[in-house]
Amino acid sequence: MPGPTVADVARAAEVSTATVSHALNGTGRLADATRRRVREVATALGYGSRRTPRTGGTLGMAVTTYAGSAWNFLEVPYFARLLTAATATAHAHGYALTILPAARGAETLWHTLTVDGMLLLDSPTDDPVLRALRARGIPLVFDGRPVDPKPGDVWVDNDxxxxxxxxxxxxxxxxxxxxxxxxxxxxxxxxxxxxxxxxxxxxxxxxxxxxxxxxxxxxxxxxxxxxxxxxxxxxxxxxxxxxxxxxxxxxxxxxxxxxxxxxxxxxxxxxxxxxxxxxxxxxxLRPATIAETAVTALVSRLSPTAPPPPPGALTVPAVxxxxxxxxxxxxxxxxxxxxx
Missing domain, CATH: 3.40.50.2300 (Response regulator)
Known part of the structure; x- marks a missing residue:
């Protein structure tokens, strides 16, 4: 398979193709941070090399409600129970689970993260994490309906x-x-x-x-x-x-x-x-059941043989x-x- 193009790198890095060319060729007037981020994105995407199919084995999870703020969502019982159940379910399917910090820190994190699929929890309006993951084409499943769902999106939520x-x-x-x-x-x-x-x-x-x-x-x-x-x-x-x-x-x-x-x-x-x-x-809101449902749906999206989950909402009744x-x-x- 041919490797990623300049346009692919530009979409993932959220810059123009001209900026990508300048960053990779050492030309133009770019901020050091921008040049570094574009190069890291290009490396993560395998720009300049041939793509090889990934066998995977790693899922990512992010609570993006207040992405950019350094808050400890594990102190909230809802998230603590959901993440525990998500980890157990991922392991049962043969996947590792990487839980990402709420604070973005380095802006390149979302552009260079190496995972097979992502679970996003409580994605807000204009979510920069979601934008970066969509640009990279990483399969997603949401806890909570996305603000602007796209065709094929899958989310798990209560009524x-x-x-x-x-x-x-x-x-x-x-x-x-x-x-x-x-x-x-x-x-x-x-x-x-x-x-x-x-x-x-x-x-x-x-x-x-x-x-x-x-x-x-x-x-x-x-x-x-x-x-x-x-x-x-x-x-x-x-x-x-x-x-x-x-x-x-x-x-x-x-x-x-x-x-x-x-x-x-x-x-x-x-x-x-x-x-x-x-x-x-x-x-x-039954977070353990939500986690099990969401992880199982994401694994199904990644499987070459399992039927994909139906797009739209998978509903877990609250009690x-x-x-x-x-x-x-x-x-x-x-x-x-x-x-x-």
């Missing part, structure tokens, strides 16, 4: 509309009249899908939406101060793992009792919520675990037994 409606219906059945949504930090499909579903549910049920912006560093939950001080909501659905603790801290500071004054549901894989007093209702935080206790003389 966020159905899950959100189930949670809001559960809170309404427990007596909530003013339900706030704690979300909106990321720009990935998960955040946008849950927010749209929440607004749709509110419109259908004649409720006024109340969105509270999530801040991962707001440990005391000050984002709730104005709402809680005014008693403007009587229930919260928080869609990030840390959000439940933010709500608990703010409720305690404002003298709100859970579940008597405030109902709470948190999307989280952290088992500690079940040990809280009172136990906190959680939604599990609501109701606990005392979203079941209002019966008041004296009340016939309801909401905490059973």
């Amino acid at each position: 966020h509309t159905a899950t959100t409606h189930e949670v809001l219906g559960h809170l309404a059945a427990s007596g909530a009249r003013r339900i706030a949504l704690h979300a909106g930090y990321g720009d990935e499909h998960y955040t946008r899908a849950v927010t749209r579903a929440y607004e749709q549910w509110c419109d259908e049920h004649g409720r006024t939406p109340l969105l509270i912006a999530f801040d991962p560093y707001d440990t005391p939950g000050h984002g709730f101060d104005a709402v809680f001080a005014a008693r403007a909501c009587d229930a919260v659905y928080t869609v990030y793992d840390r959000g439940g603790r933010h709500v608990l801290a703010a409720a305690d500071r404002h003298g709100l009792r859970i579940p008597d004054d405030l109902l709470l549901v948190c999307a989280s894989e952290d088992r500690a919520y079940a040990e809280n007093d009172p136990p906190v209702s959680t939604v599990t 609501l675990h109701p606990r005392h935080s979203s079941r209002r206790r019966a008041r004296p003389g009340s016939p309801q037994q909401g905490d059973r």
Whole structure:
């Protein structure tokens, strides 16, 4: 097979063909970093040599929600469980799994990475990692619907509309009249899908939406101060793992009792919520099942004999675990037994 062309290198490096020619020939006025990156990309693609079929054996995984930021996604129970299951599934299929750091660091990383296929988690709008991998033609499977899916793309996700409606219906059945949504930090499909579903549910049920912006560093939950001080909501659905603790801290500071004054549901894989007093209702997105499904789909895409997975979404149902935080206790003389 003929080797890659200058145009192939230009697409992978996200530069013009003229820039590639200058970088490889030592001509023109280019920044040293650009010249070095183009040469590294050309080397990784095998420019100037003949291509040989790769037998592979390595998958890559990247959490690109905040790509470029040095955050430790392994501290988040969702990602910790997903990556553990993904590693086990990759090994079961005979593949190694390389887990990439969130911070891009050297810009050449995504252009020179040597893997047979990639799993991208929570790819946001204008994802530079996704752009580089597509330019190189590396097979992809997504955890979460890509912002701009291409024909043939495969992704594994929950039905966020159905899950959100189930949670809001559960809170309404427990007596909530003013339900706030704690979300909106990321720009990935998960955040946008849950927010749209929440607004749709509110419109259908004649409720006024109340969105509270999530801040991962707001440990005391000050984002709730104005709402809680005014008693403007009587229930919260928080869609990030840390959000439940933010709500608990703010409720305690404002003298709100859970579940008597405030109902709470948190999307989280952290088992500690079940040990809280009172136990906190959680939604599990089932990351282990998502990982197994995604890795298996990617391996199928790479196999010369296995049938490829159908393009589009592979859906893993989420599960609501109701606990005392979203079941209002019966008041004296009340016939309801909401905490059973």
